[in-house]
Structures are given as structure tokens and as C-alpha cells.
Amino acid sequence: MAATTLHIAPTDPDPSFAELIAGRPHLSIHALDGLLVEEVPLARIAAEAGTPTWVYSAGALRRRARALQAALKGAGLQAGIHYAVKANTSLAVLRVLAAEGLGADVVSEGELRAARAAGIPASAIVFSGVGKTEREMRLALAEDILQLNIESAEEAEMLSAVAASMGRRARVALRVNPDVDAKTHAKITTGLTENKFGVPIAMAPELYGRMCGLPGLDPVGLTVHIGSQIAQGVASYRAAYQRLGQLVRELRAAGHPVHRVDCGGGLGIPYRDETPGSPAALAGAIKAGLGDLGVKIMLEPGRWICGPAGVLLTRVIVEKHATTRRFVIVDAAMNDLLRPAMYEAWHGILPVSPNAFHAPLSPADVVGPVCESSDTFTRNRDLPALPPDSLVTFLDAGAYGASMSSTYNARPLAAEVMVEGARFVVIRERQSYAALLEGQRLPDWTG
Numbered sequence: 382m383a384a385t386t387l388h389i390a391p392t393d394p395d396p397s398f399a400e401l402i403a404g405r406p407h408l409s410i411h412a413l414d415g416l417l418v419e420e421v422p423l424a425r426i427a428a429e430a431g432t433p434t435w436v437y438s439a440g441a442l443r444r445r446a447r448a449l450q451a452a453l454k455g456a457g458l459q460a461g462i463h464y465a466v467k468a469n470t471s472l473a474v475l476r477v478l479a480a481e482g483l484g485a486d487v488v489s490e491g492e493l494r495a496a497r498a499a500g501i502p503a504s505a506i507v508f509s510g511v512g513k514t515e516r517e518m519r520l521a522l523a524e525d526i527l528q529l530n531i532e533s534a535e536e537a538e539m540l541s542a543v544a545a546s547m548g549r550r551a552r553v554a555l556r557v558n559p560d561v562d563a564k565t566h567a568k569i570t571t572g573l574t575e576n577k578f579g580v581p582i583a584m585a586p587e588l589y590g591r592m593c594g595l596p597g598l599d600p601v602g603l604t605v606h607i608g609s610q611i612a613q614g615v616a617s618y619r620a621a622y623q624r625l626g627q628l629v630r631e632l633r634a635a636g637h638p639v640h641r642v643d644c645g646g647g648l649g650i651p652y653r654d655e656t657p658g659s660p661a662a663l664a665g666a667i668k669a670g671l672g673d674l675g676v677k678i679m680l681e682p683g684r685w686i687c688g689p690a691g692v693l694l695t696r697v698i699v700e701k702h703a704t705t706r707r708f709v710i711v712d713a714a715m716n717d718l719l720r721p722a723m724y725e726a727w728h729g730i731l732p733v734s735p736n737a738f739h740a741p742l743s744p745a746d747v748v749g750p751v752c753e754s755s756d757t758f759t760r761n762r763d764l765p766a767l768p769p770d771s772l773v774t775f776l777d778a779g780a781y782g783a784s785m786s787s788t789y790n791a792r793p794l795a796a797e798v799m800v801e802g803a804r805f806v807v808i809r810e811r812q813s814y815a816a817l818l819e820g821q822r823l824p825d826w827t828g
């Protein structure tokens with residue numbers, strides 16, 4: 382893996398430990414206990430829950446949900462926030478967000494079930510995704526969720542048939558591809574015509590009209606999602622919402638009802654020193670493009686809500702000194718936190734021991750034990766000496782962390798912990814080896 386990041390020239394110096402902590406209010410250093418999440422020493426969590434372990438701050442989740450709500454309200458927008466469950470599917474996380482009044486944006490039956498299990502009402506759930514199965518459509522209709530987002534003419538026909546066979550009409554929004562470049566990593570941009578998502582904006586009027594004529598559909602509006610980790614201001618949002626506003630006017634002029642615009646997710650976070658748009662700037666972009674249309678605004682943020690609220694806590698297995706490089710081999714790997722291997726993503730790394738914050742630094746490659754060269758979290762990061770059993774944390778791992786984990790190399794899924802003030806709870810047990818092998822069959826002819 383190259384030492385590049387998505388948006389920053391690799392020659393810029395990495396942020397210091399002090400800068401990383403200053404930007405994350407739920408983290409602090411205690412002179413004796415070392416790195417804390419809220420008031421809980423990470424060393425205590427490691428001792429009691431083991432490693433690797435995901436650690437989420439309930440306070441940070443709440444603060445971020447409230448900050449986004451306040452920004453929308455501040456812009457005078459009547460908006461509903463539907464948290465994108467794929468970013469972090471833990472029931473405890475969903476419940477904390479539900480208690481703040483957030484609904485859910487789901488992309489599978491499993492996510493729909495998770496949202497319901499966490500207590501999110503069906504009336505606050507949106508179903509997105511390019512490939513909803515008939516079974517998923519039936520479940521969504523039986524639950525009577527708020528809205529399904531339609532991604533193609535073919536899907537519109539299919540959903541109409543399913544709904545009609547159940548004697549229902551599905552409330553649907555049409556996902557429009559506004560053909561704007563969100564200037565994010567190629568693997569997470571979605572708003573260009575070359576992507577698989579949505580229908581080209583030029584085709585939307587004709588298809589929306591057709592949808593209005595389908596017996597099983599009740600078109601309620603439009604939806605857009607131009608990409609994830611949009612980290613360079615809100616210009617691409619502005620362009621997308623302007624185009625969507627035009628489309629709303631055009632559809633209404635043709636006599637079609639348009640009550641809602643779902644503005645998607647994608648707001649970036651500063652993993653390193655990116656300067657993503659603020660919630661206030663996003664709210665401003667929505668207001669500028671859609672504010673005078675009298676539509677109900679919806680938003681589907683994932684990463685912005687829960688990314689900064691979580692860390693991945695890991696333990697050093699060994700430091701390996703090769704001819705030219707120093708490798709810190711930790712007990713977390715790409716099967717736990719996939720983002721560095723998949724997107725060349727940069728995550729802040731902090732030691733946990735109080736002494737480590739004052740120790741001399743030297744460049745190290747931090748890697749996991751998985752048998753892939755891409756199992757490299759970072760190269761040439763300035764870190765203190767990290768002898769075996771030292772604890773290390775990867776920052777901003779609350780989104781697309783645990784939810785993207787696998788058991789590759791037969792590594793059990795890591796435990797998840799939630800911190801609330803001075804207490805913490807294991808919200809998901811580390812997967813047992815029995816559970817890891819569960820469900821497999823050995824036909825007698827294999828022996």
C-alpha cells in the first residue's frame with residue numbers, strides 16, 4: 382500500500398498526537414491512565430474485554446446527531462435524518478441514535494431487521510440500494526416503511542408488481558444521478574453517469590411520469606446520493622441540489638406530485654487534515670437548491686454521525702526490525718478495519734500508555750497478522766517504541782469499521798464496547814471459535 386491518502390499530498394507532515402486529540406473531544410490523556418474515551422481508560426477496556434475491540438462513545442454519537450439537527454434547524458429546514466445503517470449496524474449505536482430522533486436508511490433485509498430490533502419505527506425507515514430482492518420488497522411493504530428509493534425503471538416495474546400483488550402501493554422516491562463529481566475516492570463516488578447508482582437526470586422526468594402510472598407505486602419525490610467521504614467543502618452538493626431543484630419544478634410543471642427530496646449522505650470527516658463541509662454549509666447548500674420548493678427534506682448521513690465516535694483498540698504482538706523498516710505488528714488486521722487496504726485510507730494512530738506520549742518517535746509501518754501485503758494500516762508513521770503488549774488505537778473507526786469486518790484468516794469478529802461517561806458495556810461479545818465454525822457441514826464422503 383502506498384503512503385498516499387485520498388486528499389493530501391504525502392509530503393504534508395502527519396498531525397501530531399496533540400492535534401489528533403484536540404480535534405476529538407471524547408478523547409483525552411490522563412497522566413496515569415493514559416488515553417481515555419470519555420472517562421474510561423482504554424487500558425481498562427483492553428484488560429476486561431481483550432483486543433482487538435471497537436470502542437464507541439455514546440456521548441460523541443449524541444453530540445453529533447444533535448449538531449446535525451441544529452444545523453438543519455438553523456437553516457430553517459424541516460428535515461428528517463435517516464442514519465445510514467451500513468456505516469455501523471450495532472444495535473446499541475442504532476438505539477442511541479433512535480433516542481435522538483433519528484430514523485434509518487437501510488440497504489438490506491438484515492439492516493431493516495437491525496433497525497427494527499433497535500426500536501426504530503418502520504415509519505422512520507427508508508430502503509435504498511440498487512438490488513432489492515422481491516423478498517426484501519415484500520418485507521418493506523409488510524412493515525409499511527416510510528419510503529423505498531427506486532434505482533431503475535426495471536426496479537420500478539418489479540416493485541409495482543410486488544406491491545400490487547399485496548394489495549398495496551409503495552411510497553417511492555426516484556434516485557436521480559445528477560452527474561456531479563463528488564471528488565472523492567473512485568471506489569466511493571456514486572453521482573457520475575458511469576456509476577451503477579440511480580437514473581441519469583435527463584431520463585428522470587419520463588420515468589417519474591411512468592412511475593405515477595404504475596398501479597403499485599405512490600411516487601412521493603426524489604433522492605440523490607453523490608458519494609461518500611465528500612471532503613472538499615460542499616460545492617458538489619450545491620451543484621447536485623441545484624439540479625434536483627430544477628427537476629422538482631419540471632416534474633411539478635408536468636403535473637406530478639413531488640413532496641420529498643432525500644438529499645443523501647456523504648458528508649466527510651477529517652481523518653487526517655481534510656476540510657470537509659460543515660453541517661451548516663451542507664444545510665446552506667440544501668436551502669439554496671431546494672429551500673423554496675416546500676418539499677420535506679430528508680438526509681441519510683452515516684460516516685459523519687458515527688465515524689469520529691469510535692476507535693479500534695488493538696495490542697502490539699511484536700515489533701519486527703527488518704533491514705530498512707520497522708514493522709509494528711498488531712492484533713487487529715484488515716479483516717477488522719478494511720478501509721486502509723480497500724481505499725488507501727489514512728487513520729490517526731495513538732498509543733495508549735501515558736509514557737508513550739512523551740517518548741521519542743521514529744517511523745514505523747503498522748501492519749496486521751493477515752497473510753496479505755495489503756494488510757498494512759500505515760507506512761512511515763512517526764510512533765514511539767511499542768514493545769509487545771503495548772496498546773494502540775486507530776481513530777475514527779466508528780463508521781465502515783465493524784460493519785465491514787470479515788472473518789478472513791478465520792479470525793473471529795472483534796468485540797464492540799460502548800462508553801457512557803465513566804462506565805462501559807460490551808455491546809457485542811467477541812465472536813467465539815464455536816460461533817466461527819457454526820453452520821458448517823461435513824458430508825461423510827469428504828472423508
Ligand SMILES: *Cc1c(COP(=O)(O)O)cnc(C)c1O
Pocket residue numbers: 465467468486509510606608609610645646647648681682683684685780
Ligand atoms: C452509503 C450511503 C449513505 C451514507 O453515506 P455516508 O458517506 O456514510 O454518509 C447514504 N445514502 C445512500 C444511498 C448510501 O448508499
